[in-house]
Amino acid sequence: xxxxxxxxxxxxxxxxxxxxxxxxxxxxxxxxxxxxxxxxxxxxxxxxxxxxxxxxxxxxxxxxxxxxxxxxxxxxxxxxxxxxxxxxxxxxxxxxxxxxxxxxxxxxxxxxxxxxxxxxxxxxxxxxxxxxxxxxxxxxxxxxxxxxxxxxxxxxxxxxxxxxxxxxxxxxxxxxxxxxxxxxxxxxxxxxxxxxxxxxxxxxxxxxxxxxxxxxxxxxxxxxxxxxxxxxxxxxxxxxxxxxxxxxxxxxxxxxxxxxxxxxxxxxxxxxxxxxxxxxxxxxxxxxxxxxxxxxxxxxxxxx
Amino acid sequence: xxxxxxxxxxxxxxxxxxxxxxxxxxxxxxxxxxxxxxxxxxxxxxxxxxxxxxxxxxxxxxxxxxxxxxxxxxxxxxxxxxxxxxxxxxxxxxxxxxxxxxxxxxxxxxxxxxxxxxxxxxxxxxxxxxxxxxxxxxxxxxxxxxxxxxxxxxxxxxxxxxxxxxxxxxxxxxxxxxxxxxxxxxxxxxxxxxxxxxxxxxxxxxxxxxxxxxxxxxxxxxxxxxxxxxxxxxxxxxxxxxxxxxxxxxxxxxxxxxxxxxxxxxxxxxxxxxxxxxx
Numbered sequence: 410x411x412x413x414x415x416x417x418x419x420x421x422x423x424x425x426x427x428x429x430x431x432x433x434x435x436x437x438x439x440x441x442x443x444x445x446x447x448x449x450x451x452x453x454x455x456x457x458x459x460x461x462x463x464x465x466x467x468x469x470x471x472x473x474x475x476x477x478x479x480x481x482x483x484x485x486x487x488x489x490x491x492x493x494x495x496x497x498x499x500x501x502x503x504x505x506x507x508x509x510x511x512x513x514x515x516x517x518x519x520x521x522x523x524x525x526x527x528x529x530x531x532x533x534x535x536x537x538x539x540x541x542x543x544x545x546x547x548x549x550x551x552x553x554x555x556x557x558x559x560x561x562x563x564x565x566x567x568x569x570x571x572x573x574x575x576x577x578x579x580x581x582x583x584x585x586x587x588x589x590x591x592x593x594x595x596x597x598x599x600x601x602x603x604x605x606x607x608x609x610x611x612x613x614x615x616x617x618x619x620x621x622x623x624x625x626x627x628x629x630x631x632x633x634x635x636x637x638x639x640x641x642x643x644x645x646x647x648x649x650x651x652x653x654x655x656x657x658x659x660x661x662x663x664x665x666x667x668x669x670x671x672x673x674x675x676x677x678x679x680x681x682x683x684x685x686x687x688x689x690x691x692x693x694x695x696x697x698x699x700x701x702x703x704x705x706x707x708x709x710x711x712x713x
Numbered sequence: 714x715x716x717x718x719x720x721x722x723x724x725x726x727x728x729x730x731x732x733x734x735x736x737x738x739x740x741x742x743x744x745x746x747x748x749x750x751x752x753x754x755x756x757x758x759x760x761x762x763x764x765x766x767x768x769x770x771x772x773x774x775x776x777x778x779x780x781x782x783x784x785x786x787x788x789x790x791x792x793x794x795x796x797x798x799x800x801x802x803x804x805x806x807x808x809x810x811x812x813x814x815x816x817x818x819x820x821x822x823x824x825x826x827x828x829x830x831x832x833x834x835x836x837x838x839x840x841x842x843x844x845x846x847x848x849x850x851x852x853x854x855x856x857x858x859x860x861x862x863x864x865x866x867x868x869x870x871x872x873x874x875x876x877x878x879x880x881x882x883x884x885x886x887x888x889x890x891x892x893x894x895x896x897x898x899x900x901x902x903x904x905x906x907x908x909x910x911x912x913x914x915x916x917x918x919x920x921x922x923x924x925x926x927x928x929x930x931x932x933x934x935x936x937x938x939x940x941x942x943x944x945x946x947x948x949x950x951x952x953x954x955x956x957x958x959x960x961x962x963x964x965x966x967x968x969x970x971x972x973x974x975x976x977x978x979x980x981x982x983x984x985x986x987x988x989x990x991x992x
Contacts, residue, residue, distance in 0.1 A: 461818040463990035486820040493818065497811030501727055510720050514819035518716055557815070 414439050414565055414597055415460065420469035421621075422455050429455040430621045433469070437565070437599055437614070442591050444612030444629065445601040446706060452621040453601045454494060457569045460599075461491050473565070487515075491567035491599075496554025500543035504534055504553050507542055508560060515561040525560065532556040532586070548579040555586060566590065567599040572607060580607065587611050609702040619710045629702070639699040640679060642686070643669040650691045657682060671699065717825060721833035730802060734795030734841050738788070742848045745784055746856055776860035777853030778878050782954065784849045789889065789948065793896040793921050794914070795841060800834045800900035801913025804985065808908040813990045823986045831901060831978060838897040839890045846886045864954035871956050885953035888967070892950065895943045895970050896921065898977035905984045908992055940965075943973040 415437035422429045430452035437443045447453045458464040460471050462478055471478040476485035498507045505525060512520030529535040532552040542550065551571065558566050568587070572580040588611055590596040602608050608615060609629070616626040625632060639662075644650050647665055654660045654672055660682060662673040674682055679696065686693060725731055804827075807813050816826060862878055864871045873881065899920060903913040924944035927935055939945045946966035952959055 458990065463814065463817055465987060465989060483820040483822060486818065489818070489820075491818055493814045495811070497814060499724060499727075499812060500810070501729070502724070506723075506727075510724070511815060511819070513716050513720055514816055514821050517821075519720075 412438050414474050415599065416472040417456075417460065418470050418472075420456065420459055420471060421467050422459060422464060423467040428621050430459070430618070431468075433618070433623050435616055435623075435626065437597060439564075439597055440591065440595065441614045442587060442598045442600060442612045444608035444615035445599060445618065446605065446608055446615055446702075447601075447603065447618035448710060449603055451603075451618045453603075453618060454569055455621075456618065457491070457493055457567055457599075457601055461489070461493060461567060462486065463493065488564040489567065490515075490558035490561065490563035490565075491569070492551075492554040492558055492571060493567075493569045495547075495570075495573060496550055496557070498542040498550065498553065501541060503539050503541055504529065504545070504556075505538040507553065508538075508557060511557040512560045520560060528556045528560050529553075531559065548575050551575060551579070551583070555583070559590075563596065565597045565599065567601075569601045570603070571600065572602070572604065584611055605702045605706050615702075617706060617709050624709050633702065638673050638675055639671060640674050641669055641671050641695075641697045641699050643694040643697075644686065645692045645694075649689060650686055653685055653689050653691070654682070657685065714825060714829065717821070717829035718832050721829045722836060725799065725803075725833050725837055728799075728802075731799050731837065733798060734792075735844055737795060738792075738841070738845050738848060741788075742784060742845070743852060745787065746780060746852055749780055749783070750856060775857065776862075777850065777855070777857045778859065778862040778875070778882070780853040780857050781846075781849035781882065782862065782864065784845070784853075785885065785889070785950065788845065789892075789950070790925070792841065792845070792893060794918055796838050796893055796896045797900040797914045797917040799837050800897040801904045801917060802910040803830045803834055803901055804904040804981075805907050805910045805913055806904075808990070808992050809910060811992055813992070817990055824982060827982055827985050831898075831981070834897045834901055835894055838893045842886055842890045842893060846882070850882060862954070871954065873954065873956060881953050885950040888950040888953060888963070891967060892943075892947045892970050895947070895973045895977070898974040898981070899943075902977040902981040902984075905981045905988065940969065943970055946970050 413436050415435065417433050417435045420433040420435075421431040423431075433452075433456050435443075435445075435456075445453055445456070455464065459466045460473075460478070462471075462482060471485075473485040474488055478485045498504075499510065502510075508525045508529065509519050512525065526535055526538065529538050532555055534549060534552055534556060537545070537549065542553065545553065551573075555568075555571070558568075571587075572583050575583065584607060587598050587600065591598055598611075600608060600612060612629050614626075614628050615632065617624045642650065642654075647670060650670055651663060651665055654663050654670060659678040660672050660674050662671075664671040676698070683693060683696060807816070817823065859875055861875050862873045862881075864873055896917065900913050900917040903916045903920075904910070907913060921944060924942045928939055928942050928945040946969045949963060949966035949970070952963045952966070
């Protein structure tokens with residue numbers, strides 16, 4: 410079996426004249442925490458719905474664990490679980506019954522009580538197993554959704570905005586759970602989010618999508634490295650500062666913005682560059698290294 | 714598959730709306746019986762007025778069997794609403810609540826999921842008719858006693874001996890279940906392309922009313938389409954009270970109803986398998 414457990418090729422969905430997603434080529438490797446980034450309305454959910462067979466694509470194909478989703482659907486989805494947007498349940502049934510239903514759809518038989526209770530224990534809901542889901546808070550439903558996804562020991566979990574609507578504590582718990590899933594259980598996680606901080610903390614590989622199109626894909630480390638050593642100077646006057654920076658061999662890729670200058674500088678030369686600017690009577694208000702995922706994301710989505 | 718059907722039945726019978734039909738018949742049937750009990754034999758005397766002038770009629774003609782048949786005659790147009798209430802919710806309800814996102818990402822084909830829902834819907838339909846049968850016959854015979862059945866139809870009056878009646882009623886209820894399966898199939902079909910459970914209920918009843926009007930129109934130009942409308946055959950259960958049975962009519966109607974159910978099921982499957990889950 411290939412190390413690539415999810416591969417999409419030219420995946421696209423067209424609604425009338427509008428492409429909700431187009432030419433999506435993704436590769437998710439076993440063991441990845443794959444961050445799928447994009448602004449709201451970028452096509453993340455459409456892509457996930459196509460991968461999980463909720464939406465029929467207009468173009469392209471999806472391969473899961475080496476099986477074509479459209480020809481071998483049952484085998485392809487056997488080791489996959491997911492939460493698409495917010496988790497919804499049969500509100501008139503208990504958490505336990507909801508777990509039984511979800512489990513029986515994957516296993517073909519009702520899962521054992523012990524297994525259900527163990528899974529509910531992982532997400533801290535064992536004590537509420539017999540309560541109807543309509544009495545649950547949003548955070549509890551989110552945790553129950555994760556429990557349902559974990560119930561049948563999947564190898565790939567697809568989480569679409571898993572921390573939506575959660576308080577900071579809940580978000581932290583979900584992040585920690587995702588990290589535990591990969592390190593302790595070896596589960597590959599496909600994490601779609603518009604919360605860059607969330608993805609930056611857990612993802613090993615990522616893809617960015619904007620306006621329905623894929624912009625970039627690769628390992629988080631490598632992608633951010635390409636953007637490394639960028640420094641933003643908030644200073645005045647801009648023209649004088651730009652001339653000075655331009656004259657320095659240690660500085661490159663100078664870009665002037667409305668309130669400062671972005672430039673690429675090896676960190677060890679930053680103090681001497683600041684010195685030269687100060688000597689040239691430039692007023693420096695701040696110097697910020699710009700190599701976070703947020704900077705990278707904004708740069709890429711603005712370019713596209 | 715059995716596991717899927719079990720959980721579909723579990724979901725269906727865990728919903729409050731499922732019991733509305735049972736509660737409605739459990740309230741309505743005793744009320745009808747109470748009214749008939751107060752009215753006494755007036756109802757049957759009125760029906761037999763002309764007959765009594767020509768023949769000497771003895772025995773208990775106003776009995777539980779008669780009452781059960783009157784109830785069947787009175788309810789068979791209204792029971793479809795109660796069936797549509799549940800059948801119309803089977804697919805649209807899941808679309809509304811977002812639970813398709815939970816079930817349709819699992820490694821089970823949509824065909825199997827739909828078939829499980831379809832079978833659960835048919836079981837509900839049968840159970841509702843069975844409850845009507847048990848209440849009508851049980852309460853009717855307990856309150857009004859037994860006797861021969863005078864069956865009225867447009868061709869005249871048939872007096873059926875008491876010894877035949879249990880079998881005939883069971884046959885009538887079986888045919889009623891068969892005709893109600895078409896209603897359930899129609900409601901499920903409409904439920905497959907909407908995302909609101911109210912729509913299928915209203916649409917199903919609208920279709921039934923329109924078809925019933927066409928089925929009963931004494932106009933030559935619609936005669937050719939009447940045999941194809943399921944509403945033309947929905948009262949096939951009345952054939953169970955003919956003596957002798959008109960097997961041609963029974964088979965013809967049963968086949969027409971079966972074909973209608975099959976077409977609705979096929980159309981539902983076609984739509985459901987291609988449906989994009991956007992809710």
